[in-house]
Structure formats: C-alpha cells, structure tokens
Amino acid sequence: MRMKNPVKRLLATLTQGVYVVGVGQGGLRDAFTASAVMQVSIRPPMLALAVNPANASFPLLVESGVFAVTALRHDQCAIADFFGTHSARDENKLAAVPWHAAPSGAPVLDEGVSFFDCRVVAQHPAGDHVVFLAEMTGGDFLQGHARPLRYDEVGNMDGSDELLPWHLGGQGDGSEEGR
Ligand SMILES: Cc1cc2nc3c(=O)[nH]c(=O)nc-3n(C[C@H](O)[C@H](O)[C@H](O)COP(=O)(O)O)c2cc1C
Known part of the structure; x- marks a missing residue:
C-alpha cells in the first residue's frame, strides 16, 4: 500500500510490528489492532502500548488493568484491517475469529506468531x-516459525497518512524508495 505523506514514510523506518490487543472486563471483551507496542524493560520483561482513549476498548483496559498482545503473522493483513477499522461500538469483533482467554482473562487470537499476557503498572x-507500561506475566508461541507482520507492510491502513504533519523540517521525502 502506498504512503503519500513524507513524515509517514519517515516514521515507517522505525521498525514496528502489527498486533491485536485483547482486553476484557466484567464479561465484556474487545480486541483492536495496534502497532504502538514495544519491549521497554528486560528485568522484569515489560512492554509499552499506546492506546487512543477514543477506542471502545480503552475503558476496558483501564478498568481491568490487563491486556494480551497477539503478534500477527505476515499473511494476516486482513485480520489487522478488520480489528483496526471496526469498533466494538458497532459489532462483536471477537465473534468473527477463533480466540481463547490468556491466564489474565484477556483475549488472545488462536492464529498468530505469539502472544504476551500483560499487567498494567503505569500509564x-x-x-x-495514552501509554501503558505493563509487566509481561506470561506468553507463548502460537505459530512461532512464522514471520511477523511489519507495520510498514500495511501502508495507510490506519489512516495516519492524513493525520500526521506533512513537513517537519527535513529535505528528503523518501519517495526514491518507491513506496
Ligand atoms: C495498522 C493499524 C495500527 C493501529 N495501531 C493502533 C495503536 O497502536 N493504538 C491504538 O489505540 N489504535 C491503533 N489502531 C486503531 C484501532 O485499532 C482502531 O481505532 C480500532 O477500531 C479500535 O477498536 P475499538 O473501538 O473496538 O477499541 C490501529 C489501526 C490499524 C489499522
């Protein structure tokens, strides 16, 4: 997918993956696509996750204090699109795919490379x-041999091309990369 915005192309050189983040609280469950996930500590293992407070999943995450990250496979673009462009306000996204609960209770997709169970320690x-810092409380491989999907491979799926500024002072726009 083509990215027109030069700042979007610049940010795409910060290598990120594409994940489905599952949350659950009081019988309600939701999952959404996130690229803003990274490891931030070794001992203990900790992840950072940035969440838009407008997401329907946001209050579930805040109230439960737990989430589960499923790392998507390179061929799961359609799953990223589905969980990233539909909201639990309109439909039960988790009814469309096989999933199971992690030990924390947060939903994990059955299909993917791996999953991480996490407990929020700060926001x-x-x-x-809003950035959530979380301790990794568990996790495992799902299809661990598979190559993870990269954020730059899904182009403008999240619509950030239109939201980011178009100029931040640099000269180049990365257009020679032909994306
Ligand atoms: C590729 C991609 C990456 C995304 N990354 C994030 C992210 O890191 N954080 C976030 O809050 N939303 C992210 N989104 C947007 C949410 O997935 C989207 O708003 C979703 O519809 C929210 O679902 P919900 O309302 O059921 O919570 C991303 C979407 C896409 C397609």
Missing part, C-alpha cells in the same frame, strides 16, 4: 494516545 498521556 501516561502521550499526545492523542
């Missing part, structure tokens, strides 16, 4: 998102 506002 901090970050622009239009």
Whole structure:
C-alpha cells in the first residue's frame, strides 16, 4: 500500500510490528489492532502500548488493568484491517475469529506468531494516545516459525497518512524508495 505523506514514510523506518490487543472486563471483551507496542524493560520483561482513549476498548483496559498482545503473522493483513477499522461500538469483533482467554482473562487470537499476557503498572498521556507500561506475566508461541507482520507492510491502513504533519523540517521525502 502506498504512503503519500513524507513524515509517514519517515516514521515507517522505525521498525514496528502489527498486533491485536485483547482486553476484557466484567464479561465484556474487545480486541483492536495496534502497532504502538514495544519491549521497554528486560528485568522484569515489560512492554509499552499506546492506546487512543477514543477506542471502545480503552475503558476496558483501564478498568481491568490487563491486556494480551497477539503478534500477527505476515499473511494476516486482513485480520489487522478488520480489528483496526471496526469498533466494538458497532459489532462483536471477537465473534468473527477463533480466540481463547490468556491466564489474565484477556483475549488472545488462536492464529498468530505469539502472544504476551500483560499487567498494567503505569500509564501516561502521550499526545492523542495514552501509554501503558505493563509487566509481561506470561506468553507463548502460537505459530512461532512464522514471520511477523511489519507495520510498514500495511501502508495507510490506519489512516495516519492524513493525520500526521506533512513537513517537519527535513529535505528528503523518501519517495526514491518507491513506496
Ligand atoms: C495498522 C493499524 C495500527 C493501529 N495501531 C493502533 C495503536 O497502536 N493504538 C491504538 O489505540 N489504535 C491503533 N489502531 C486503531 C484501532 O485499532 C482502531 O481505532 C480500532 O477500531 C479500535 O477498536 P475499538 O473501538 O473496538 O477499541 C490501529 C489501526 C490499524 C489499522
């Protein structure tokens, strides 16, 4: 998928994966696509996750204090699109795919490369998102041999091409990369 915005192309050189983040609280469950996931500590293993407070999943995450990250396979673009462009406000996304509960109770997709079960230990506002810092409490491989999907491979699926500024002072726009 082509990215027109030069700042979007620049940010795409920060290698990120594509994940489905599952949350659950009081019998309600939801899952959404996220690229803003990274490891931030070794001992203990900790992840950071940035979440848009407008997501239907946001209050479930805040109230439960847990989430599960499923790392998507390179061929699961359609899953990324589905969980990233539909909201639990309109439909039960988890009814469309096989999933199971992680030990925390948060939903994990049956299909993917791996999953991480996480417990939130801190949160901090970050622009239009909130960053959650979480300890990894468990996890395992699903199809561990498979190559994970990269964020730059899904192009403008999240619509950020139109939202990011188009100029931040640099000269190049990465267009020679032909994306
Ligand atoms: C490729 C991709 C990456 C995304 N990354 C994030 C992210 O890191 N954080 C976030 O809050 N939303 C992200 N989104 C947007 C949410 O997945 C989207 O708003 C979703 O519809 C929210 O679902 P919900 O309302 O059921 O919570 C991403 C979407 C796509 C397609």
